[in-house]
Amino acid sequence: MAVPVTILDLATVHPGGSVKDTFDASVDLAQHAERWGYRRYWFAEHHNMPTIASSATAVLIGHIAGATSTIRVGSGGVMLPNHSPLVVAEQFGTLATLYPDRIDLGLGRAPGGDLAMLRALRRDPSAAEAFPQDVLELQALLGPERPGQTVRAVPGTGTEVPLIILGSSLFGARLAAALGLPYAFASHFAPAALLEALRVYRAEYRPSPAHPEPYVFAAMNVFAADSEDEARTLFTQVLRDRVGQLTRRGLPLPDRDADALLASPAGAQVREMMRYTAVGAPGTVRSEVDRFVELTGADELVVASAAPTNETRRRSYELLAEVLTA
Template sequence: MIPLSILDLVPVREGGTVAEALRDAGDHAAAAERAGYHRFWVAEHHATPGVAGGAAAVVLAHIGHCTRTIRIGSGGIMLPNHNPFVIAEQFGTLDGLFPGRIDLGLGRAPGAAGILAQALRKDLHRAAEYFPQDVVELRALFTGDVDLPITATPGRGADVQLWMLGSSLFGAQLAARLGLPYAFASHFAPDHLDAALATYRQQFRPSAALEQPYAMAAMTVIAAETDAEAELLASSQEQSFVRLRSGDPGKLPPPVKDYRASLPMEAQAMLERLATARAVGSPATVRDRMARFIERTQADEIIISGATFDPAARIRSLDLVMEALGGPDNK
């Protein structure tokens, strides 16, 4: 079995608080570690009422203290929102706290609406244009293999594994050129998955960090005892997705029976687009759909995302998924 990992957006439930979301994320990470998952990532999102992971490095410090061995990291840090030196210090600090466990996934999108640029006092469009140079600078701050006028402390010499994230060919090409592992966000943007993976593998150049291409693909995965129960659980995340794409983001809502049938055709089609990177159902259903996805993509690792309104159902899901695929091979 290939390694399985977790992407947790630290969802804030309707009627819940940020404090509860952070507590639940810690419980989720500890459960993932017990079950044998390889990594536990959180993602930077801003100005989103239902997501409590905006300060990703701070959340990871919390996650690190809730776990002992699982790799933890960002999926990802949106580098145009920051400068490389500050991120080097933050993740160098995390490596000092949790040596040999830290991943730093880097994305180019700002992670929120245009109002974020004003709040950050940055020209995010221009910052995105400098993304490749900023990635190179950040790597040099960790490795020290380029003569820079300043040393990041903490940062220099930190054992931080850099990843390139993407949902288009741009990230695949940059990851290949820099010899970095690559993670594709197919759980919410599956259209360019096959082309991106092919581009990454064809153009990959070995680096000091990585001799051969290593690709991870994301899936929405929720398992329960029956297909019907799993689909009911998944309706919470589907409601959030539809609201987000409709310009009305909110907290994670309770599940709704037959939610898709209540939607207009346009919204149903929007959700159906995600089906190629989705495995929701009983353990047998999840096993079949994930096996077909892995065969199709030839991914080296799968990272799964799937928020449920009931935190206990999410923990039960990750146990069922691991059991369905035959248990961990990385303990």
């Protein structure tokens, strides 16, 4: 592949399917992705969302790592304000001990849910303000043991699990730059600040021993199919599903109602959220991906495909792998 490619699995529970079906499909896709040459397989933490089953992110990472052998597995990301750094260090230290040199720890500062969810987690919205300090604490807990250290992550200490800062604004870009860490921008759903954030990250980057140069992950959506018409049909269904999620808490809308909303300002917002999306047959998708990589100068591409069925999702990633390795 021209640049390494990471799959971001949204752990979508499709209509008529179960959470177990979702997890089985993730194992199947990760095993195929390993054979197809993808570098990483990530999950993102979400809560209280009926169509997304990645709430226990570390557990899923372990499940996928145990079903594969070489592909890196990790979080894209863990929402650190929802947890104490010690617990995250212990979880990912355990994963890194079980699966050496295969675990990534992407960190975000968004809650991954609503205020009711935060209350259920016994967290305060202001916890996000401590994100920079929590990252430093987590980094120290995963690093070598220090003289006089009174709190240790067991397992965790000395594992030095790779950290990646995730974000969709200049805040995350500046933090990643200041800490000398890789930066992943969530442009698959929040594209507005992409180019400015990457400019700031590179301009302000402070080299670190582990990362002497800045390293950018940039995310986009991909809907590849065997024909242009099939890919457009898949993408249209995804847009319909998105407007339904915005208006009825994840419940699907009849196509006529969804199309009417897509033609409204709310629909324009949904389309803008998916600005960076490659849709089409393999040749078209390859061209769109190449343009995105050139636009961002990404060191690594993150791809998400919320295709409406597990089968169309797997085929999309298969076709993408074929054209990127051709």
